[in-house]
Amino acid sequence: QKEVEQNSGPLSVPEGAIASLNCTYSDRGSQSFFWYRQYSGKSPELIMSIYSNGDKEDGRFTAQLNKASQYVSLLIRDSQPSDSATYLCAVNGGAFSNTGNQFYFGTGTSLTVIP
Amino acid sequence: DAGVTQSPTHLIKTRGQHVTLRCSPISGHKSVSWYQQVLGQGPQFIFQYYEKEERGRGNFPDRFSARQFPNYSSELNVNALLLGDSALYLCASLAVPAQETQYFGPGTRLLVL
Numbered sequence: 001q002k003e004v005e006q007n008s009g010p011l012s013v014p015e016g017a018i019a020s021l022n023c024t025y026s027d028r029g030s031q032s033f034f035w036y037r038q039y040s041g042k043s044p045e046l047i048m049s050i051y052s053n054g055d056k057e058d059g060r061f062t063a064q065l066n067k068a069s070q071y072v073s074l075l076i077r078d079s080q081p082s083d084s085a086t087y088l089c090a091v092n093g094g095a096f097s098n099t100g101n102q103f104y105f106g107t108g109t110s111l112t113v114i115p
Numbered sequence: 116d117a118g119v120t121q122s123p124t125h126l127i128k129t130r131g132q133h134v135t136l137r138c139s140p141i142s143g144h145k146s147v148s149w150y151q152q153v154l155g156q157g158p159q160f161i162f163q164y165y166e167k168e169e170r171g172r173g174n175f176p177d178r179f180s181a182r183q184f185p186n187y188s189s190e191l192n193v194n195a196l197l198l199g200d201s202a203l204y205l206c207a208s209l210a211v212p213a214q215e216t217q218y219f220g221p222g223t224r225l226l227v228l
Binding site: 004032042043044045046049051088090092102103104105106107108 | 148155156157158159160163171173203205215216217218219220221222
């Protein structure tokens with residue numbers, strides 16, 4: 001069973017601060033990594049994907065990947081109250097595996113941005 | 116273009132009943148995946164379908180089944196409902212099975228009493 005671990009939180013940061021969300025995964029062969037945001041009662045929406053070691057920036061969001069440490073993180077700069085949500089880390093199990101192109105999700109980290 | 120649609124949005128059933136959930140993928144997408152998300156947990160993979168064939172199955176009992184139609188829409192069926200089947204059921208749309216990016220529908224919230 002492939003594991004994706006996240007600190008469930010809750011994580012609280014003041015408005016304008018940097019929020020740091022962390023994720024580790026068990027399958028060293030994983031190649032694709034994703035961060036989803038899920039508002040209460042809603043479905044997950046994709047924020048970022050990352051495939052190579054290093055940083056990937058998109059607006060206020062930066063994803064960081066370290067395959068050697070099996071670690072992926074998400075930084076949210078200038079956090080806003082509208083960023084308050086649960087953030088899900090997902091790992092692609094392998095598009096050509098015999099179990100289908102399934103994504104393994106962590107339990108999510110709850111983020112609250114305090115005005 | 117319409118996104119992923121799912122119906123119904125909410126459903127209440129009793130233990131032992133059967134339920135059918137429906138999903139229409141994004142226009143032009145040919146693959147559908149189903150996930151179960153229990154409150155407080157991340158989504159768990161149930162099935163992936165492409166061209167009407169099952170391409171993958173997660174660790175769920177045989178009470179769960181699905182199918183895909185020629186128009187690429189899909190149904191998820193759950194028999195002999197248990198209280199533990201209460202969850203948000205998500206449908207994800209992919210252009211092709213190997214696509215890296217999947218797009219979720221709004222989900223169907225099932226409550227089993």
